[in-house]
Amino acid sequence: MVRIVRATQAEIDEAVTALRDGELVAFPTETVYGLGANAQNPSAVQKIFEAKGRPTNHPVIVHLDSPRYLHRWVREVPATAQALAERFWPGPLTIVMARNPNVHDIVTGGQDTIAVRVPAHPMAQQLLTAFGGGIAAPSANRFGRISPTRAEHVRDEFGDAVRVVLDGGESQVGLESTIVACEPAGVRLLRPGAVTLAQLRQIVGDVQIGTLGAAPRVPGSTPIHYAPATPVTIVPADEIDTRAEDASEGGRRIAVLAQRLPLKTYPSVTWINAGRRADAYAHDLYANLRTLDKAGCEQILVQEVPGDEKWDAIRDRLLRGAAASEVESGDLAATGALGVMP
Ligand code: TXA
Numbered sequence: 282m283v284r285i286v287r288a289t290q291a292e293i294d295e296a297v298t299a300l301r302d303g304e305l306v307a308f309p310t311e312t313v314y315g316l317g318a319n320a321q322n323p324s325a326v327q328k329i330f331e332a333k334g335r336p337t338n339h340p341v342i343v344h345l346d347s348p349r350y351l352h353r354w355v356r357e358v359p360a361t362a363q364a365l366a367e368r369f370w371p372g373p374l375t376i377v378m379a380r381n382p383n384v385h386d387i388v389t390g391g392q393d394t395i396a397v398r399v400p401a402h403p404m405a406q407q408l409l410t411a412f413g414g415g416i417a418a419p420s421a422n423r424f425g426r427i428s429p430t431r432a433e434h435v436r437d438e439f440g441d442a443v444r445v446v447l448d449g450g451e452s453q454v455g456l457e458s459t460i461v462a463c464e465p466a467g468v469r470l471l472r473p474g475a476v477t478l479a480q481l482r483q484i485v486g487d488v489q490i491g492t493l494g495a496a497p498r499v500p501g502s503t504p505i506h507y508a509p510a511t512p513v514t515i516v517p518a519d520e521i522d523t524r525a526e527d528a529s530e531g532g533r534r535i536a537v538l539a540q541r542l543p544l545k546t547y548p549s550v551t552w553i554n555a556g557r558r559a560d561a562y563a564h565d566l567y568a569n570l571r572t573l574d575k576a577g578c579e580q581i582l583v584q585e586v587p588g589d590e591k592w593d594a595i596r597d598r599l600l601r602g603a604a605a606s607e608v609e610s611g612d613l614a615a616t617g618a619l620g621v622m623p
Pocket residue numbers: 310312313314315316339340341342375377389392394395396398418419420421456457458459460471497498499500501502
């Protein structure tokens with residue numbers, strides 16, 4: 282695994298200058314790479330939406346180096362948020378709270394809440410501390426596509442459109458942060474991630490599973506999201522071999538993301554064995570999907586992952602990726618995606 286944890290002073294200076302000039306900077310976090318702009322500069326934040334092709338009513342997360350300036354962004358910090366921040370920050374948890382009224386609408390999508398995260402990646406910390414302010418950043422991918430977990434993924438997506446790309450090696454977690462909303466009525470999980478429901482409940486007791494509707498909008502929770510360009514189909518674990526064999530009949534090119542080796546060699550099948558460990562599977566998931574997406578196949582068959590909680594975030598992303606084509610078992614809402622179908 283490539284581990285580059287610190288940037289040189291020259292790299293940080295360049296990135297900070299770009300942020301102060303209202304330009305975009307891609308930077309590593311432990312979840313995925315972010316596409317950052319000065320959160321206090323609306324025209325800089327506007328550039329994020331243009332680069333991603335993302336609708337401007339979708340709010341972005343504000344990244345801070347520590348909770349010390351949280352009050353600039355948040356109206357008040359609920360006790361639940363305080364407890365979660367103490368336990369999980371810096372780390373892969375985003376907390377949605379009532380916004381401070383002077384936060385720009387483009388950051389919050391005009392909502393009365395704001396999403397805040399303190400990332401743990403040392404290079405993100407270096408950048409945030411040197412910049413001295415909040416960095417608004419969604420994942421550094423084009424709208425609806427797979428999040429980047431390596432600097433080269435960001436360059437593949439954006440080319441020269443992003444002036445500075447800090448290279449921090451492979452994102453350790455590999456999936457986007459867990460998002461919770463801390464509301465007067467209680468805590469709701471809006472997006473599953475590395476911080477699990479059980480871990481959240483240990484700190485704050487009851488946690489509801491988020492739903493859309495009256496809830497804040499979470500575009501990452503639209504069914505079609507996190508999607509490769511090649512159609513994705515989720516296949517029951519014990520059928521992965523027969524399905525690969527059948528689909529590849531006549532030399533049709535098929536990609537497979539499995540958790541074991543194939544039982545035999547199928548000539549036109551590109552098979553990735555992502556293993557049985559959830560953390561390693563998550564770490565490699567987006568890089569694997571990118572590899573399979575580029576393999577020139579007609580479809581990607583994904584072996585259904587186990588049902589236990591440590592696979593929740595992975596299952597959620599796979600289902601959303603598959604929703605771009607279809608989910609075989611029929612109704613998406615019936616598939617058990619944690620989260621939050623409209
Ligand atoms: O791990 C992560 O969270 C990465 C890294 C870069 O921090 N960021 C990320 O950002 O995944 P993005 O924009 O791709 O996904 C953040 C999600 C979006 O679905 C957005 O709508 C939601 O957070 N969000 C932002 N502000 C919100 C708010 N006030 N209420 C509800 N959802 C919000």
